[in-house]
Structure formats: structure tokens, C-alpha cells
Amino acid sequence: MIHPARVFREVIKHLFRKPATCAYPFEKAKIMPDFRGRIDFDSSKCIGCQMCVRACPSKAIEIPLSKVQPPAPAQIEGQPPVPAKKKFDCIMKLDHCVYCAQCVEVCPKKALIMTQDFELAHVDRKELRRHYT
Amino acid sequence: MSKITIPLGPQHPALKEPENFMLVLEGEQITGATVNLGYNHRGMEKAAEERTYMQDLYLIERVCGICSHSHTTCYITNVEELAKAETPKRALAIRTLFGELERVHSHLLWLGVAGYEMGFETLFMYTWRDREQVLDCLEMLSGNRVHYSINTLGGVRRDITAEQKAGVLKRIKYLEERTKYYISLATEETTLLARTQNVGKLPYDVAIERGAVGPTARASGIARDVRKDDPYLIYGELDFKLITHNTCDVFGRLVVRALELMESYKMIEQILNNLPEGPIAVKVPWRIPAGEAVNHYEAPRGEDIHYLKANNTDKPERLKVRAPTLANLQSVAYMMEGGWLADVPLVIAAIDPCMSCTDRAVVWNPKKGKKEIYGWEELRKMGIEHYKRRGVDFTKL
Numbered sequence: 237m238i239h240p241a242r243v244f245r246e247v248i249k250h251l252f253r254k255p256a257t258c259a260y261p262f263e264k265a266k267i268m269p270d271f272r273g274r275i276d277f278d279s280s281k282c283i284g285c286q287m288c289v290r291a292c293p294s295k296a297i298e299i300p301l302s303k304v305q306p307p308a309p310a311q312i313e314g315q316p317p318v319p320a321k322k323k324f325d326c327i328m329k330l331d332h333c334v335y336c337a338q339c340v341e342v343c344p345k346k347a348l349i350m351t352q353d354f355e356l357a358h359v360d361r362k363e364l365r366r367h368y369t
Numbered sequence: 370m371s372k373i374t375i376p377l378g379p380q381h382p383a384l385k386e387p388e389n390f391m392l393v394l395e396g397e398q399i400t401g402a403t404v405n406l407g408y409n410h411r412g413m414e415k416a417a418e419e420r421t422y423m424q425d426l427y428l429i430e431r432v433c434g435i436c437s438h439s440h441t442t443c444y445i446t447n448v449e450e451l452a453k454a455e456t457p458k459r460a461l462a463i464r465t466l467f468g469e470l471e472r473v474h475s476h477l478l479w480l481g482v483a484g485y486e487m488g489f490e491t492l493f494m495y496t497w498r499d500r501e502q503v504l505d506c507l508e509m510l511s512g513n514r515v516h517y518s519i520n521t522l523g524g525v526r527r528d529i530t531a532e533q534k535a536g537v538l539k540r541i542k543y544l545e546e547r548t549k550y551y552i553s554l555a556t557e558e559t560t561l562l563a564r565t566q567n568v569g570k571l572p573y574d575v576a577i578e579r580g581a582v583g584p585t586a587r588a589s590g591i592a593r594d595v596r597k598d599d600p601y602l603i604y605g606e607l608d609f610k611l612i613t614h615n616t617c618d619v620f621g622r623l624v625v626r627a628l629e630l631m632e633s634y635k636m637i638e639q640i641l642n643n644l645p646e647g648p649i650a651v652k653v654p655w656r657i658p659a660g661e662a663v664n665h666y667e668a669p670r671g672e673d674i675h676y677l678k679a680n681n682t683d684k685p686e687r688l689k690v691r692a693p694t695l696a697n698l699q700s701v702a703y704m705m706e707g708g709w710l711a712d713v714p715l716v717i718a719a720i721d722p723c724m725s726c727t728d729r730a731v732v733w734n735p736k737k738g739k740k741e742i743y744g745w746e747e748l749r750k751m752g753i754e755h756y757k758r759r760g761v762d763f764t765k766l
């Protein structure tokens with residue numbers, strides 16, 4: 237059975253519908269709750285085990301020792317001195333990262349956090365090398 | 370009439386990816402066509418040898434943007450086979466679910482591209498709008514629209530909650546309605562029929578001879594589908610029909626894909642309603658014992674084959690990918706011959722080509738310092754010599 241202009245009815249109907257697109261960037265784009273976006277870093281939890289560096293498929297992550305180290309906690313009398321906890325930074329190369337969140341999965345201390353941040357385009361390349369402290 | 374040869378591509382508005390077709394024209398009719406590959410070689414197989422099995426998962430996913438799940442599942446089945454890992458049933462079901470969702474999004478994408486190539490842009494707009502629904506499903510379940518990264522060694526990374534299940538089922542219901550409309554459109558709209566019927570003919574025997582796979586083969590009447598022929602994941606337990614069509618033209622390919630969409634919806638509902646309970650992943654050691662494995666998978670475009678060789682380390686020794694488009698390109702050359710120049714974009718699009726996945730072999734001869742492409746005769750000669758050295762003689766074959 238041939239119906240010429242089968243599509244017209246549908247086209248006319250669509251004239252009265254709301255547009256299917258949203259006016260991004262004026263309107264915020266809808267993101268699903270567990271979307272894999274930029275990876276954030278919590279320095280206070282990191283122990284510098286480098287597991288994330290080894291797991292990353294695109295060499296996007298570096299965990300160097302921080303320049304400024306916290307002082308050792310004051311010695312409590314009668315107890316041996318506690319060594320200072322080392323502090324680590326995180327360098328995240330957003331242009332290398334493929335947002336797979338494998339690093340988040342392997343981190344034993346949950347120091348890496350997946351965010352829903354996706355607006356990461358920049359005109360300056362330096363902006364893509366994030367240094368989290 | 371005198372013959373002229375014109376190149377179509379590697380850069381051409383009708384092609385989405387760089388590939389070259391040399392067309393011999395007599396007037397507007399094509400009398401000969403050759404396909405030249407090799408503009409998009411990315412060296413992924415070599416790169417895979419330098420990464421661990423886990424890292425390769427994310428690399429292999431990027432072999433293709435559309436069938437990303439197909440490639441990783443095929444690869445991971447090889448790894449798990451070598452590691453002798455018992456993947457939990459629930460993980461297999463979730464992989465199957467993603468495989469089918471991927472087929473839905475790929476076929477809807479194709480429907481749009483086909484509409485676009487035949488100058489029916491309304492269809493393109495509608496299908497791509499509806500495709501957002503399935504992309505939303507994928508984003509909701511996995512965290513990304515295109516590279517789902519749901520597979521991990523020994524299982525899957527994310528479980529499916531009851532809410533997500535309801536969300537997917539709701540969207541699939543809507544898509545089912547829409548697809549019914551597209552099917553009626555495809556079979557009744559005159560413009561569409563005039564543009565697709567008897568275009569890009571690929572008779573049954575030629576399709577077999579040239580090794581066509583996937584919807585291209587099924588539209589030529591060949592009942593060939595890995596999901597039925599050699600059920601993997603949980604396809605053996607699902608109830609679905611193998612769709613074939615016998616018009617052997619672009620119209621047939623359109624119908625096959627549209628009807629396959631309906632089968633995929635059916636399967637998605639079956640999987641979600643009978644998700645087996647249990648864990649979603651098991652531990653797989655980082656080192657994979659030495660051995661070789663080959664697996665195939667029915668990607669949306671056809672049969673995808675992966676070969677993996679392990680050598681007791683945490684990195685593969687060799688990985689080989691045979692993407693479905695490579696198998697179908699031989700048929701494209703045939704389909705174009707005798708047709709009109711104006712139909713070429715549609716005929717090429719009809720196999721749903723994915724050129725970047727296909728480009729694998731470039732032979733670099735350091736002695737001569739140039740690229741070489743081996744023809745059929747040379748390949749045959751090399752193959753015979755190779756097997757002769759191993760004590761098998763194929764000369765008489």
C-alpha cells in the first residue's frame with residue numbers, strides 16, 4: 237500500500253510541539269546523576285600509593301609530593317615521635333583524560349572523586365592542566 | 370561514450386570518514402569501482418600491546434564510537450576465556466542489555482543517516498531526536514552516552530537499580546511506538562521507496578561470495594547472525610527472531626534494520642524483567658596465562674572478530690581486530706557497479722560503514738621506504754608459502 241505524503245501529518249503535528257532541543261548554554265544542560273565528568277582530588281586522603289597513575293589508560297594523572305609539607309605533629313610526652321604525614325598534590329591533564337573513572341575505582345582511600353562537571357573546554361591549553369593541592 | 374575515472378574521497382562531503390572510492394563512469398553510470406583503504410590507520414593494535422589488559426579496555430572501546438560496547442565485549446570475552454574467569458550471570462545479562470541498547474542507537478543513527486543521504490531530512494531529524502531517548506538510557510545506566518565503559522575484567526562496573534530499570538522500560542515503550550511509525554513510513558512513503566528500491570543490488574550468491582555480514586547480508590536473504598548461529602552472553606536464552614529480507618537492495622537493508630529494532634526492544638524488556646540475581650563481577654588476575662583466543666560478536670554492523678594472544682604478562686602480545694565494515698566493503702564495490710553516480714552516497718551509507726574501525730593493515734617496507742598494499746594474488750601466494758613452511762600445502766586448493 238502506497239501512501240504518498242505519509243510524513244505530512246506528522247510534520248504538521250510537530251509544528252505545535254515544544255522543540256526537542258534545549259537552549260544550551262543559556263539553559264543548563266540536563267546531566268544524569270552518575271555521569272562521569274572531571275575527576276576531583278582530596279589531598280587529605282591521598283597516601284601517594286600511585287595506584288591511580290598506574291591504572292590510568294591515558295597517562296592523565298600525576299601524584300607528586302607537595303612542595304610544602306605539613307609539620308610533624310607535636311610530640312606527646314612519654315610517646316615516640318610521630319612522623320609527619322606526607323602530603324601529595326595531583327596534576328590532572330584534562331586533555332589526556334578520557335573520563336573513564338578507572339582511577340576512582342582503584343584508589344584505596346577514595347581520594348579521587350568523580351564529579352558531574354563537563355564544561356571543560358578552554359582556549360588556553362594551560363587551563364587544561366589542573367593542579368590540585 | 371568515453372570513460373572517465375573520478376575519485377570519491379578521501380575528503381568528500383558525502384563521506385563521514387576518509388576513504389577513497391575510484392569510480393569509472395560512463396556518463397552518469399558507474400561501470401567499475403575500487404575501494405582504497407588506509408587513510409585512517411591509528412595503530413591501535415600496536416598501542417594495545419603496550420598497555421595492560423585493563424587499560425586496553427578503554428583503548429579498544431575507542432576502536433569505534435558507535436559500537437564501542439561490541440568491541441570491548443568481544444575483547445573481554447577473549448581475556449576472560451584465557452584467564453578462565455567465571456563471569457557472573459548478572460554481568461552477562463547486563464552486557465547483553467548494553468549490546469542491544471547499542472544496537473538500537475546504532476540502527477536509529479543509521480536510519481537518520483540513510484534519510485539524510487536520500488534527501489529526506491525530516492526522517493533524519495525525527496530519528497535522531499528519538500535516538501536521544503536511548504542515549505539517555507545509556508547515560509543513566511553507565512555514566513556516558515557514547516563510551517559506556519560498562520565492561521571490566523570479570524564482569525561489569527555498574528549494577529542496575531529498580532529506578533533505572535523503570536526509566537529504561539519507559540523510554541523503550543516510547544521508542545517502540547516511534548519505530549512502528551518508521552516502519553510504516555519506510556514501507557508506504559513514495560519518496561522513500563523510489564529512492565531505495567532496486568538501488569545497490571547485492572544478490573544472494575554475490576553476498577555469500579563476497580562474505581557480506583550483518584544487516585547487509587541479511588537483506589540479501591542470508592540468515593547469518595552470530596547471536597543465533599553461535600549464541601554468546603545470554604542470547605541463547607532470549608526469544609527473538611532473525612530478520613531477513615529478500616529484496617537485496619537498500620530498501621531491504623532499511624527494512625531489516627527497522628525490524629531488528631523491534632526485536633531489540635523485545636530483548637531489552639526480556640532481559641530487564643528477568644535479570645538474574647548475584648554479583649556483577651569477579652576478580653581476574655592482572656597476569657593472563659599464555660594462550661590464544663578468538664571470539665566473534667554480532668555488532669550492529671555485522672560480525673566483529675577479535676583475536677588475542679597472551680604471554681603470561683599483564684599485557685597482550687598480539688591483538689587483532691576485524692571490524693564488520695571490512696567484510697562489507699567488497700560488497701560495496703559490487704553494489705555500486707551499474708548504478709548511478711547520484712546513488713553512490715546512499716549505497717555506501719547502506720552498509721553503515723565505519724571506516725576508522727576498519728583501517729588496520731598498512732604494510733611499511735623499510736627497504737623500499739614506501740607503503741605497500743597487497744592484492745589478492747599476492748596475499749594468496751604469501752599465505753600458501755607461510756603454510757608450506759609449516760608443512761601444509763594449499764597449492765591445489
Ligand code: SF4
Nearest residue numbers: 292333334336337339
Ligand atoms: S578518568 Fe580515566 S583517563 Fe582520566 S585520570 Fe582517571 S583513569 Fe585516567
Ligand code: SF4
Nearest residue numbers: 282283285286288343
Ligand atoms: S590511588 Fe588514591 S591514594 Fe593512591 S596515589 Fe592515587 S589518589 Fe592517592
